[in-house]
Amino acid sequence: MNTDIHRALTSDEIASYQRDGVVMLTEMFDGDWIELLQAGLATNCQKPTNRARVWDRDAEGHTMFWDSQAWQNIEQYRRFVFNSPAAQIAGHLMNATTINFFFDAVFVRSPGCRFATPWHQDEPYWSVEGYDTCTVWMPLVPVKRENALAYVPGSHRLDPVFEQYNFGNLNPDGKTQVDQVDFSAIAEASLPDIDADPESYGVVSWDMSPGDCVVFNSRIIHGGSGKLDENRDLRVFTTKWLGDDVRIKFRDCGMDPDHSAIMTEYGLKPGDRPGTDLYPMVWSRN
Numbered sequence: 001m002n003t004d005i006h007r008a009l010t011s012d013e014i015a016s017y018q019r020d021g022v023v024m025l026t027e028m029f030d031g032d033w034i035e036l037l038q039a040g041l042a043t044n045c046q047k048p049t050n051r052a053r054v055w056d057r058d059a060e061g062h063t064m065f066w067d068s069q070a071w072q073n074i075e076q077y078r079r080f081v082f083n084s085p086a087a088q089i090a091g092h093l094m095n096a097t098t099i100n101f102f103f104d105a106v107f108v109r110s111p112g113c114r115f116a117t118p119w120h121q122d123e124p125y126w127s128v129e130g131y132d133t134c135t136v137w138m139p140l141v142p143v144k145r146e147n148a149l150a151y152v153p154g155s156h157r158l159d160p161v162f163e164q165y166n167f168g169n170l171n172p173d174g175k176t177q178v179d180q181v182d183f184s185a186i187a188e189a190s191l192p193d194i195d196a197d198p199e200s201y202g203v204v205s206w207d208m209s210p211g212d213c214v215v216f217n218s219r220i221i222h223g224g225s226g227k228l229d230e231n232r233d234l235r236v237f238t239t240k241w242l243g244d245d246v247r248i249k250f251r252d253c254g255m256d257p258d259h260s261a262i263m264t265e266y267g268l269k270p271g272d273r274p275g276t277d278l279y280p281m282v283w284s285r286n
Ligand SMILES: O=C(O)CCC(=O)C(=O)O
Pocket: 105, 107, 117, 122, 135, 137, 149, 222, 224, 225, 226, 236, 238
């Protein structure tokens, strides 16, 4: 298994990430990493964490399953977090001195699932704050551009606090203990209506194969994905990474996922640099 970066990032790729807040990188992970993650995901789906839930179940039984922070229980995820090139890729794109791991999340759509993820940013929901946060989004099966996650380039630099979707609403089984957010008291603007005119927002997405990844700044507006043909599923593994300016923040509007309780248990408080075994430092420039 190749633990080194599979190929050097080009200066154009780094510039695209810095300018647009998103870049698609082809052939960054060799087949061994994909097989490892596929095995990990199979275990994860059989033994979900207590955070897991179905986000959507339609009348025909198509589902979208989500889980998060399973890496401590799933050996394959742990190996990926500590040994794969993902942290190094994040470090180079964010021009970081150190990279800490934040958490994993999986998005599993059954064949024919039409569910599209609502447009949103990530970082405003999180129990941390910082510009240098990113996600590595990896499909473990081939995905067509129209079914892959989509992004609004440059939107990571928008200033307003947006009124955003409460993902706690995605819960057809009525599972309790779901993280809730309510941005209404702090929102300065509505989230733009991207679907009304995707072209005018310059929305991008890509055809992707296993081994490719999209890295996106956690403040970029992203959504879509899904709308699958009956013979296509979509299994996505994501990891979230923290660069230099990130600090713990507990938000009055709620957090999703809300790590405030476990952070407190680990002695982390607002203003601290995320660390400890919960958010291990995985890469440093030296
Ligand atoms: O893949 C998806 O549908 C959603 C992914 C997402 O929103 C994320 O990783 O932040």
